[in-house]
Amino acid sequence: MRTSSNPVFRRLPRQEGVGGYANFGSGVAGAGQFGQQQQPYGQYPPQQYGEAPQYQAPPATRSMTIDDVVTKTGTTLAVLAVSAVISYVLTNANTALAPAFVIGGGLVGLVLVLVATFGNKMDNPAIVLAYAVAEGLFLGALSFMFTNVEFGGAGGSALIGQAVLGTFGVFAGMLVVYKTGAIRVTPRFTRMIVGALIGVLVLALGNLVASFFIDGGLGLRDGGPIAIIFSLVCIAIAAFSFLLDFDAADQLIRAQAPEKAAWGVAFGLTVTLVWLYVEILRLLSYFQND
Numbered sequence: 001m002r003t004s005s006n007p008v009f010r011r012l013p014r015q016e017g018v019g020g021y022a023n024f025g026s027g028v029a030g031a032g033q034f035g036q037q038q039q040p041y042g043q044y045p046p047q048q049y050g051e052a053p054q055y056q057a058p059p060a061t062r063s064m065t066i067d068d069v070v071t072k073t074g075t076t077l078a079v080l081a082v083s084a085v086i087s088y089v090l091t092n093a094n095t096a097l098a099p100a101f102v103i104g105g106g107l108v109g110l111v112l113v114l115v116a117t118f119g120n121k122m123d124n125p126a127i128v129l130a131y132a133v134a135e136g137l138f139l140g141a142l143s144f145m146f147t148n149v150e151f152g153g154a155g156g157s158a159l160i161g162q163a164v165l166g167t168f169g170v171f172a173g174m175l176v177v178y179k180t181g182a183i184r185v186t187p188r189f190t191r192m193i194v195g196a197l198i199g200v201l202v203l204a205l206g207n208l209v210a211s212f213f214i215d216g217g218l219g220l221r222d223g224g225p226i227a228i229i230f231s232l233v234c235i236a237i238a239a240f241s242f243l244l245d246f247d248a249a250d251q252l253i254r255a256q257a258p259e260k261a262a263w264g265v266a267f268g269l270t271v272t273l274v275w276l277y278v279e280i281l282r283l284l285s286y287f288q289n290d
Helices: 066-092 095-117 127-149 158-180 187-211 225-254 259-290
Strands: none
Touching: 066 095, 066 127, 066 225, 095 127, 095 259, 127 158, 127 259, 158 187, 158 225, 187 225, 187 259, 225 259
Protein backbone atom coordinates (compact mmCIF):
# COMPACT_ATOMS: atom_id res chain seq x y z
CA MET A 1 0.00 0.00 0.00
CA ARG A 2 1.21 3.47 -0.83
CA THR A 3 1.71 5.85 2.05
CA SER A 4 0.17 9.31 2.16
CA SER A 5 2.06 12.57 2.49
CA ASN A 6 -0.34 13.33 5.32
CA PRO A 7 1.20 11.75 8.47
CA VAL A 8 -2.25 11.12 9.91
CA PHE A 9 -3.08 8.50 7.27
CA ARG A 10 0.18 6.62 7.65
CA ARG A 11 -0.79 5.41 11.14
CA LEU A 12 -4.38 4.40 10.49
CA PRO A 13 -5.22 0.67 10.84
CA ARG A 14 -4.96 -1.39 7.70
CA GLN A 15 -4.89 -5.01 6.57
CA GLU A 16 -1.55 -6.47 5.60
CA GLY A 17 -1.31 -7.99 2.17
CA VAL A 18 -4.04 -5.92 0.54
CA GLY A 19 -2.78 -3.94 -2.41
CA GLY A 20 -3.74 -2.55 -5.75
CA TYR A 21 -5.98 0.35 -6.64
CA ALA A 22 -9.40 0.60 -5.07
CA ASN A 23 -12.42 2.57 -6.13
CA PHE A 24 -13.19 5.39 -3.71
CA GLY A 25 -16.13 4.08 -1.71
CA SER A 26 -15.71 0.41 -2.60
CA GLY A 27 -15.78 -0.85 0.99
CA VAL A 28 -18.53 -3.32 1.86
CA ALA A 29 -20.62 -2.53 4.89
CA GLY A 30 -20.91 -5.32 7.40
CA ALA A 31 -17.55 -6.95 6.69
CA GLY A 32 -15.50 -8.01 9.68
CA GLN A 33 -12.79 -5.91 11.28
CA PHE A 34 -9.60 -5.71 9.18
CA GLY A 35 -11.14 -7.91 6.50
CA GLN A 36 -11.88 -10.96 8.70
CA GLN A 37 -14.80 -13.19 7.76
CA GLN A 38 -17.85 -12.83 10.00
CA GLN A 39 -19.70 -15.83 11.40
CA PRO A 40 -23.00 -16.10 9.48
CA TYR A 41 -26.04 -15.41 11.62
CA GLY A 42 -27.39 -18.57 13.20
CA GLN A 43 -24.31 -20.69 12.40
CA TYR A 44 -22.78 -22.54 15.34
CA PRO A 45 -19.34 -24.05 15.68
CA PRO A 46 -19.05 -27.84 15.69
CA GLN A 47 -19.96 -29.40 19.04
CA GLN A 48 -19.89 -32.85 20.54
CA TYR A 49 -23.04 -34.94 20.88
CA GLY A 50 -25.03 -33.86 23.90
CA GLU A 51 -23.40 -30.44 24.21
CA ALA A 52 -25.54 -27.34 24.07
CA PRO A 53 -24.88 -25.19 21.01
CA GLN A 54 -22.75 -22.14 21.74
CA TYR A 55 -24.00 -18.85 20.37
CA GLN A 56 -21.30 -16.55 19.01
CA ALA A 57 -22.18 -12.86 19.11
CA PRO A 58 -21.51 -10.95 15.93
CA PRO A 59 -18.50 -8.62 15.87
CA ALA A 60 -19.04 -5.30 17.66
CA THR A 61 -17.72 -3.24 14.77
CA ARG A 62 -18.31 -3.13 11.05
CA SER A 63 -16.11 -2.10 8.19
CA MET A 64 -15.62 1.50 7.14
CA THR A 65 -17.57 2.72 4.10
CA ILE A 66 -17.52 5.88 2.01
CA ASP A 67 -20.66 7.02 3.84
CA ASP A 68 -18.71 6.91 7.10
CA VAL A 69 -15.94 9.02 5.58
CA VAL A 70 -18.42 11.61 4.25
CA THR A 71 -20.36 11.77 7.52
CA LYS A 72 -17.31 12.07 9.79
CA THR A 73 -15.62 14.60 7.52
CA GLY A 74 -18.79 16.66 7.30
CA THR A 75 -19.19 16.61 11.08
CA THR A 76 -15.58 17.67 11.63
CA LEU A 77 -15.81 20.52 9.13
CA ALA A 78 -19.13 21.68 10.61
CA VAL A 79 -17.58 21.90 14.08
CA LEU A 80 -14.59 23.77 12.64
CA ALA A 81 -16.87 26.21 10.79
CA VAL A 82 -18.97 26.98 13.88
CA SER A 83 -15.82 27.51 15.94
CA ALA A 84 -14.38 29.79 13.25
CA VAL A 85 -17.53 31.92 13.11
CA ILE A 86 -17.56 32.29 16.90
CA SER A 87 -13.87 33.22 16.86
CA TYR A 88 -14.43 35.83 14.14
CA VAL A 89 -17.37 37.39 15.98
CA LEU A 90 -15.46 37.55 19.27
CA THR A 91 -12.35 39.05 17.70
CA ASN A 92 -14.47 41.55 15.79
CA ALA A 93 -15.96 42.66 19.11
CA ASN A 94 -12.60 42.68 20.90
CA THR A 95 -9.55 42.87 18.64
CA ALA A 96 -7.24 42.07 21.56
CA LEU A 97 -8.46 38.46 21.39
CA ALA A 98 -7.19 37.93 17.84
CA PRO A 99 -3.49 37.24 18.63
CA ALA A 100 -4.45 35.01 21.56
CA PHE A 101 -6.80 32.91 19.43
CA VAL A 102 -4.28 32.64 16.59
CA ILE A 103 -1.38 31.61 18.83
CA GLY A 104 -3.42 29.51 21.26
CA GLY A 105 -5.56 27.76 18.64
CA GLY A 106 -2.56 27.13 16.39
CA LEU A 107 -0.46 25.63 19.19
CA VAL A 108 -3.29 23.47 20.53
CA GLY A 109 -4.04 22.23 17.02
CA LEU A 110 -0.38 21.38 16.44
CA VAL A 111 -0.16 19.49 19.74
CA LEU A 112 -3.32 17.51 18.93
CA VAL A 113 -1.92 16.56 15.52
CA LEU A 114 1.29 15.32 17.15
CA VAL A 115 -0.61 13.42 19.85
CA ALA A 116 -2.97 11.83 17.34
CA THR A 117 -0.20 10.91 14.91
CA PHE A 118 2.49 9.58 17.23
CA GLY A 119 0.08 8.29 19.89
CA ASN A 120 -2.00 6.29 17.37
CA LYS A 121 -5.14 8.19 18.38
CA MET A 122 -6.12 9.67 15.02
CA ASP A 123 -9.36 7.66 15.01
CA ASN A 124 -10.38 9.08 18.40
CA PRO A 125 -13.44 11.31 17.79
CA ALA A 126 -12.73 13.43 20.88
CA ILE A 127 -9.28 14.37 19.58
CA VAL A 128 -10.55 14.97 16.05
CA LEU A 129 -13.36 17.27 17.20
CA ALA A 130 -11.08 19.04 19.69
CA TYR A 131 -8.71 19.72 16.80
CA ALA A 132 -11.63 21.11 14.79
CA VAL A 133 -12.52 23.50 17.63
CA ALA A 134 -8.90 24.66 18.08
CA GLU A 135 -8.35 25.18 14.36
CA GLY A 136 -11.68 26.97 14.10
CA LEU A 137 -10.54 29.49 16.72
CA PHE A 138 -7.25 29.83 14.85
CA LEU A 139 -8.80 30.31 11.41
CA GLY A 140 -11.52 32.68 12.58
CA ALA A 141 -9.03 35.00 14.29
CA LEU A 142 -6.49 34.70 11.47
CA SER A 143 -9.13 35.55 8.88
CA PHE A 144 -10.10 38.60 10.91
CA MET A 145 -6.49 39.75 11.11
CA PHE A 146 -6.00 39.36 7.34
CA THR A 147 -9.07 41.52 6.67
CA ASN A 148 -8.71 44.12 9.43
CA VAL A 149 -6.90 47.39 8.80
CA GLU A 150 -5.64 47.46 12.39
CA PHE A 151 -3.56 44.35 11.69
CA GLY A 152 -2.42 45.49 8.26
CA GLY A 153 -5.30 43.93 6.33
CA ALA A 154 -7.05 45.53 3.39
CA GLY A 155 -10.43 45.71 5.11
CA GLY A 156 -13.69 43.97 4.24
CA SER A 157 -14.68 40.32 4.58
CA ALA A 158 -14.89 39.49 0.86
CA LEU A 159 -11.40 38.04 1.07
CA ILE A 160 -12.63 35.32 3.42
CA GLY A 161 -15.42 34.25 1.08
CA GLN A 162 -12.97 34.09 -1.82
CA ALA A 163 -10.56 31.95 0.20
CA VAL A 164 -13.35 29.55 1.27
CA LEU A 165 -14.60 29.19 -2.32
CA GLY A 166 -11.06 28.68 -3.56
CA THR A 167 -10.35 26.02 -0.95
CA PHE A 168 -13.40 23.90 -1.69
CA GLY A 169 -12.99 24.52 -5.39
CA VAL A 170 -9.51 23.00 -5.27
CA PHE A 171 -10.80 20.12 -3.13
CA ALA A 172 -13.63 19.35 -5.58
CA GLY A 173 -11.30 19.67 -8.54
CA MET A 174 -8.76 17.23 -7.12
CA LEU A 175 -11.55 14.78 -6.27
CA VAL A 176 -12.60 14.84 -9.93
CA VAL A 177 -8.98 14.38 -11.01
CA TYR A 178 -8.69 11.36 -8.71
CA LYS A 179 -12.02 9.83 -9.75
CA THR A 180 -11.24 10.14 -13.46
CA GLY A 181 -7.73 8.75 -13.02
CA ALA A 182 -6.19 11.76 -14.76
CA ILE A 183 -3.30 11.50 -12.30
CA ARG A 184 -2.45 8.09 -10.90
CA VAL A 185 -1.13 7.83 -7.37
CA THR A 186 2.05 5.80 -7.75
CA PRO A 187 4.96 5.24 -5.34
CA ARG A 188 7.06 7.68 -7.38
CA PHE A 189 4.33 10.33 -7.22
CA THR A 190 4.06 9.82 -3.47
CA ARG A 191 7.82 10.25 -2.99
CA MET A 192 7.74 13.46 -5.01
CA ILE A 193 4.97 14.98 -2.89
CA VAL A 194 6.58 13.92 0.38
CA GLY A 195 9.90 15.40 -0.75
CA ALA A 196 8.17 18.65 -1.75
CA LEU A 197 6.45 18.81 1.64
CA ILE A 198 9.74 18.42 3.46
CA GLY A 199 11.34 21.09 1.29
CA VAL A 200 8.51 23.57 1.94
CA LEU A 201 8.67 22.90 5.67
CA VAL A 202 12.44 23.49 5.76
CA LEU A 203 12.08 26.74 3.80
CA ALA A 204 9.27 27.98 6.05
CA LEU A 205 11.28 27.25 9.19
CA GLY A 206 14.34 28.86 7.66
CA ASN A 207 12.32 31.96 6.81
CA LEU A 208 11.00 32.11 10.38
CA VAL A 209 14.48 31.88 11.88
CA ALA A 210 15.86 34.43 9.41
CA SER A 211 13.06 36.88 10.29
CA PHE A 212 14.54 37.18 13.79
CA PHE A 213 17.72 38.64 12.33
CA ILE A 214 16.68 40.09 8.95
CA ASP A 215 13.65 42.26 8.28
CA GLY A 216 11.31 40.12 6.17
CA GLY A 217 13.41 36.98 6.58
CA LEU A 218 14.07 35.24 3.29
CA GLY A 219 11.22 37.10 1.61
CA LEU A 220 8.88 34.10 1.61
CA ARG A 221 6.07 35.88 3.45
CA ASP A 222 6.58 39.60 2.74
CA GLY A 223 4.11 39.85 -0.13
CA GLY A 224 6.74 40.25 -2.85
CA PRO A 225 7.24 38.16 -6.00
CA ILE A 226 9.13 35.44 -4.12
CA ALA A 227 6.36 35.25 -1.52
CA ILE A 228 3.72 34.91 -4.25
CA ILE A 229 5.66 32.09 -5.92
CA PHE A 230 6.16 30.34 -2.58
CA SER A 231 2.43 30.52 -1.79
CA LEU A 232 1.57 29.14 -5.23
CA VAL A 233 3.96 26.24 -4.66
CA CYS A 234 2.40 25.53 -1.25
CA ILE A 235 -1.11 25.59 -2.76
CA ALA A 236 -0.05 23.17 -5.49
CA ILE A 237 1.52 20.75 -3.01
CA ALA A 238 -1.56 20.89 -0.77
CA ALA A 239 -3.79 20.22 -3.79
CA PHE A 240 -1.75 17.20 -4.90
CA SER A 241 -1.72 15.96 -1.31
CA PHE A 242 -5.47 15.46 -1.61
CA LEU A 243 -4.82 12.77 -4.22
CA LEU A 244 -2.68 10.86 -1.74
CA ASP A 245 -5.31 11.34 0.96
CA PHE A 246 -8.10 10.03 -1.29
CA ASP A 247 -5.97 7.04 -2.22
CA ALA A 248 -5.19 6.30 1.44
CA ALA A 249 -8.92 6.41 2.25
CA ASP A 250 -9.60 4.07 -0.67
CA GLN A 251 -7.03 1.60 0.57
CA LEU A 252 -8.54 1.61 4.06
CA ILE A 253 -12.00 0.92 2.65
CA ARG A 254 -10.61 -1.89 0.48
CA ALA A 255 -8.80 -3.36 3.49
CA GLN A 256 -12.09 -3.28 5.44
CA ALA A 257 -10.68 -1.17 8.25
CA PRO A 258 -13.04 -0.68 11.22
CA GLU A 259 -15.71 1.99 11.09
CA LYS A 260 -13.93 4.29 13.54
CA ALA A 261 -11.01 4.65 11.10
CA ALA A 262 -13.24 7.10 9.21
CA TRP A 263 -12.50 9.63 11.96
CA GLY A 264 -8.83 9.37 11.05
CA VAL A 265 -9.62 9.97 7.39
CA ALA A 266 -11.70 13.01 8.35
CA PHE A 267 -8.81 14.22 10.51
CA GLY A 268 -6.28 13.95 7.70
CA LEU A 269 -8.51 15.67 5.15
CA THR A 270 -9.23 18.50 7.60
CA VAL A 271 -5.52 19.06 8.23
CA THR A 272 -4.92 19.45 4.49
CA LEU A 273 -7.97 21.70 4.06
CA VAL A 274 -6.81 24.01 6.86
CA TRP A 275 -3.36 24.34 5.31
CA LEU A 276 -4.81 24.99 1.86
CA TYR A 277 -7.20 27.67 3.17
CA VAL A 278 -4.43 29.52 5.00
CA GLU A 279 -2.22 29.55 1.90
CA ILE A 280 -5.03 30.75 -0.38
CA LEU A 281 -6.01 33.44 2.13
CA ARG A 282 -2.41 34.59 2.36
CA LEU A 283 -2.00 34.68 -1.43
CA LEU A 284 -5.19 36.68 -1.91
CA SER A 285 -4.09 39.13 0.76
CA TYR A 286 -0.92 39.88 -1.25
CA PHE A 287 -2.93 41.04 -4.25
CA GLN A 288 -5.46 42.82 -2.04
CA ASN A 289 -2.75 44.85 -0.39
CA ASP A 290 -1.31 45.82 -3.77
